[in-house]
Amino acid sequence: MTIAPHPDPESTRPIRARRSVLYVPAGHQRAMAKSRALESDAVIFDLEDSVAPTEKNAAREELRSFLAEPLAEGRETIVRINALSTPWGHEDLLAARAVRPDAILVPKVEEPEDISDIDAALDETDAPATLRLWAMIETPRGVMNAGHIARAARTPGCRLDCLVLGTNDLVKETNVAPTPGRPQLTAWLMQVLLAARAYGLDVLDGVFNDFRDAESFAAECRDGRAMGFDGKTLIHPSQIAVANDVFSVESDALREARAIVAAFAKPENAGVGVLSLDGRMVERLHAQSAAKLIEKARRESRTSGHKPDDEL
Numbered sequence: 001m002t003i004a005p006h007p008d009p010e011s012t013r014p015i016r017a018r019r020s021v022l023y024v025p026a027g028h029q030r031a032m033a034k035s036r037a038l039e040s041d042a043v044i045f046d047l048e049d050s051v052a053p054t055e056k057n058a059a060r061e062e063l064r065s066f067l068a069e070p071l072a073e074g075r076e077t078i079v080r081i082n083a084l085s086t087p088w089g090h091e092d093l094l095a096a097r098a099v100r101p102d103a104i105l106v107p108k109v110e111e112p113e114d115i116s117d118i119d120a121a122l123d124e125t126d127a128p129a130t131l132r133l134w135a136m137i138e139t140p141r142g143v144m145n146a147g148h149i150a151r152a153a154r155t156p157g158c159r160l161d162c163l164v165l166g167t168n169d170l171v172k173e174t175n176v177a178p179t180p181g182r183p184q185l186t187a188w189l190m191q192v193l194l195a196a197r198a199y200g201l202d203v204l205d206g207v208f209n210d211f212r213d214a215e216s217f218a219a220e221c222r223d224g225r226a227m228g229f230d231g232k233t234l235i236h237p238s239q240i241a242v243a244n245d246v247f248s249v250e251s252d253a254l255r256e257a258r259a260i261v262a263a264f265a266k267p268e269n270a271g272v273g274v275l276s277l278d279g280r281m282v283e284r285l286h287a288q289s290a291a292k293l294i295e296k297a298r299r300e301s302r303t304s305g306h307k308p309d310d311e312l
């Protein structure tokens, strides 16, 4: 019997490795060129906060010409646009659509309509259904409405696929102190995580600005992993290897997942809902999570060559 890898049977969202997701300012030619050879699972080409207002037009053109040659197969390409309410939003959306990314990242999402408006605008351009939307949650209203925003993913045709924390904007908007361990932010991060999980979305932790402080960065990655994030958004190439390491499927977990799937696949267990494996109770819900984990590990090995065990 086959085990469906996704916990939500209605979902058609593919399982992805999103351990390391690097922002690259569109228009920064050297950084864009460098991004091709890096081992981040995904790259977000940014037209928003890392591009000065006077440079927006030039950045769009740079992006168009750079992505005429796509990134290597298996690495997700995302374009972050300016909000539709800004003078650049609509042009950004058209430019993003034209470069055929895997997803468009919408900043400062505060209401489900911020997503449905973009969906409608994309439909008008006959954008394919495979083009996904990622939503940045980075304002007080965004956090408070995270559940409503994530729920939009249940609307037929909605492209929403992933929530992304914007901790810099959140700190700015709330005035909390960005201290190590993020005690003041943790409740909000977990609220967004819960919203994503409630509707089967991926969710990524915010950036760590002090890119020369490798030790504190690794600690924040471990915290994010323990909180349940799928990966971390990054600002510098030096952060990729650590994020890949911390957010990878662990060998022990992979072995256990394989054992669970194999146990339920035995003919004698075809009609069984619960069984005993090495002295532990396992149910079919564990088998679904296990199948998802196995697929995730397979994806991880495609982008970074990191193999959680020899059998991949």
Ligand SMILES: CC(C)(COP(=O)(O)OP(=O)(O)OC[C@H]1O[C@@H](n2cnc3c(N)ncnc32)[C@H](O)[C@@H]1OP(=O)(O)O)[C@@H](O)C(=O)NCCC(=O)NCCSC(=O)C[C@H](O)C(=O)O
Residues within 6 Å of the ligand: 022, 023, 024, 025, 030, 031, 032, 034, 035, 046, 049, 050, 136, 138, 165, 166, 167, 168, 169, 170, 206, 207, 211, 234, 235, 236, 237
């Ligand atoms: C932070 C930086 C401005 C630092 O740049 P720099 O001082 O040039 O770094 P290095 O000299 O150490 O760079 C070494 C080489 O690496 C390349 N590089 C640097 N950053 C990147 C990158 N992100 N992607 C690809 N390549 C990169 C440099 O070009 C050097 O190579 P070479 O030129 O060949 O010598 C810079 O790292 C940077 O701009 N980072 C990204 C900033 C960004 O995109 N910010 C916006 C997103 S963060 C955010 O807004 C999150 C959210 O919205 C929130 O609210 O929290």
Ligand SMILES: [Mg+2]
Residues within 6 Å of the ligand: 049, 107, 138, 166, 168, 169
């Ligand atoms: Mg931001």
